[in-house]
Amino acid sequence: MPNNIIEVNGLRKAYKKLEVLKGVDFSVERGEIFALLGSNGAGKTTTIKILSTLLSPDQGVATISGHDVTKQPQQVRAAISLTGQFAAVDEILTGRENLVMIAKLRHLKSPRQIADDLLVRFGLTEAADRRVATYSGGMRRRLDIAMSLIGKPQVIFLDEPTTGLDPEARLEVWKEVKQLSANGVTVFLTTQQLQEAEQLADRIAILHEGRIIAQGTLAELKQLFPPAKKEYVEKQPTLEEIFLAIIGKKEAC
């Protein structure tokens, strides 16, 4: 089995005349958390859409688990799961029904059991039979991620998983992502928050104006900068730390 589960070579994509990806190369190792970091409009979502077979590239090759995303989309789809930028949950159905639906669409046996297990794991048992429309942002995201786990995909794509979430919910998602990786799932996430990449990712690639301008582990990226100067600074707690301390959620991270 090749060590790289995702291989991307020379990926190009333009919308009409607007070039979004101008030759993107990177690879993701099996079982790692890989963060694609970039500002708005850098091409992160376009990259994820190509890798999850929603969009065809104009040029270049991308493979997942050895399957070409344009030539063997069904094999790729069987190996992946996508959690898009906006929670792709059905608001009118209940949490349980959402999970059962995905399990049925993945043609799995005993969809109800799968749903029950995930509801427990994601702390949604109490809300299971409520319509998703009544869920908070964090609950929706958790349900969304739970839906992505059905069928045990090898790779999970998370497109800006914590955008729009409050700090508490963000910590919950981070915890879940780490849990996924601990279970051997490869996680590919995009983010525009440096802190998120720093917290979660084994390796980081920085996408800027349609190209990968740097990639590596955090330590490797740090070496790109001049060695740290020693300065003595009084450490002030950030507002986030204060907020989390007050509401007593500090231990979650």
Place this chain on the structure above:
Amino acid sequence: MEATRNYFFSDVGVMLGRSMRHIFRSMDTIITVTLTPIAMMLLFVYVFGGALGAGTGNYVNYMMPGIWLMAIASGIAYTSYRLFVDVRGGVFERFHSMPISGSAALWGHVFTSLVSNAISLLVIILVALLMGFRSSAGMLNWLAVAGILALFTLSLTWVAVIAGLKAQSVDGAGAFAYPLIFLPFISSAFVPTDSMPAAVRVFAENQPVTAIVDTIRALLSEQPVGSDIWIALAWCLGILVVAYFFAMRAYRRRAA
């Protein structure tokens, strides 16, 4: 590919179950779709009916087919709406990134349209029966009526699919149906076309609603359908084929 083909019907079944839940959980779909035609029926029968119905016998019977078509035209607007919400909300992206058969998500909406329109029509028929709608037609004629209505629903649903996929806003997704709802007015649905001025009459007599209304009316009153049935079927099939082609093209572009 073989495996996904085998799952087509089960996938469509899951999709159908999903959107039928939507319909039963927000009954407003059925209510709005049935309310306007029922109001029209009451208005035409008890307000205008005395004047309009002169010489047509039972006016409820006369207007029944036109009311059905009107209900279907407003019912399919909800298909656009539901599809639009799915496409915008990201649910479709999830489906498309899963190993399910290609157009199962779309067919789910199409079957939902057929089922929900059938429910709306049944509600309207119940009200019409209370208002004095009667037909002596036998099983075979009723089956033919049901078949034509289903075909009409199917062809308009595929038009609605195009609107749902191409619309830029929720309002836009439903707006295309308005002209369709008014088509029965410029047809033989409520008054005989020979009472209309020449130009209007030419349009009225050559648009699909007239042929369909005349066919259904003949079937219900056990009169010979003549060539109307073939014109009606040709219109429905023609719209179906063209709309299906463009809907699939729009879908592939969305999904590609």
